Amino acid sequence: MPGFNNSDTPVLRGDERTVKILICGHLGAGKTTLVNTLSQIAPVSTEEVMTSASTAVDRLDLPHKRTTTVAMDFGRLSLTDDLVLYLFGAPGQERFFPILRDLATGALGALVLVDTRRLADTYPILQLVEDLDLAYTVAINTFDGAPDHPDGRLREVMDLAPDTPLVKCDAREWAGSRDALIALVRHLLTRTPEPAR
């Protein structure tokens, strides 16, 4: 099934269950691309405002600035008649932490996109996701011309826990992007205990 197509954007009744997954990654990792590849609605972007909490960081460039706006891309997928998944492309900068904490509340988990040409940029993102207490899966976005390191080497460089899944996908391609989400949800299930009987 292809991504966005105006004619088959499902209309919601309002009583569906909704869940959200955060798509994280450094600048240029492919967050927006992946959201747009999978979304069944036209790509949308919303803004959030940060108030005085960020002034310590913003003070350097603009003394009187008390607010910062940050754009977040998001998409929507109807999984079943009763279940809707929202994907939020989350800004990776540490100073947006208050907004991310709000967004991460109630999220199932995070998919962390990585460009292997910018592995060092991924460290703060992984730290951020861990600070948010989100379970995550790392997806290497297979950009044309990006080096294809062995998984063991990538895990070592990113210092991934042994049980953190590492997958590869091309964020422009629907099936691979969908499979990356499946890997994440499988991982989330392994971390969620069976209900006591």
Add this chain to the structure above:
Amino acid sequence: MSAARPSGDDRLVRAYVVTSGRWSPSRNTLDHITLISLTASAAHLRHTHLNPEQRSILAALAGGAQSVAELAALLSLPVSVARILLADLLESGHIITQQRITQTATPDRTLLEAVLAGLQQL
């Protein structure tokens, strides 16, 4: 999305004018993905006291339910501002949310299994 958007600061001022200067909603139960729909009585309720943004919200909901995040994007308003406007419309009886807010620390296994099955059959 709207073609011409006011630049940052102007728009922020406008955003908080429409909430009458309030920075937090009258109730704090609206997540980004909370679905909002019109009440059956919305069409019969008074609209005269509503501001243009709130009327736009009601118009956007005429075609079906929308999440808080989608409504905010449609109106080019920050999510935090949309939450305030929506809380007012909830109290005035124009809109409802039929969802239970799920903010539990541990995700529900049944829900995760449903998400997995849904993704696999797309």
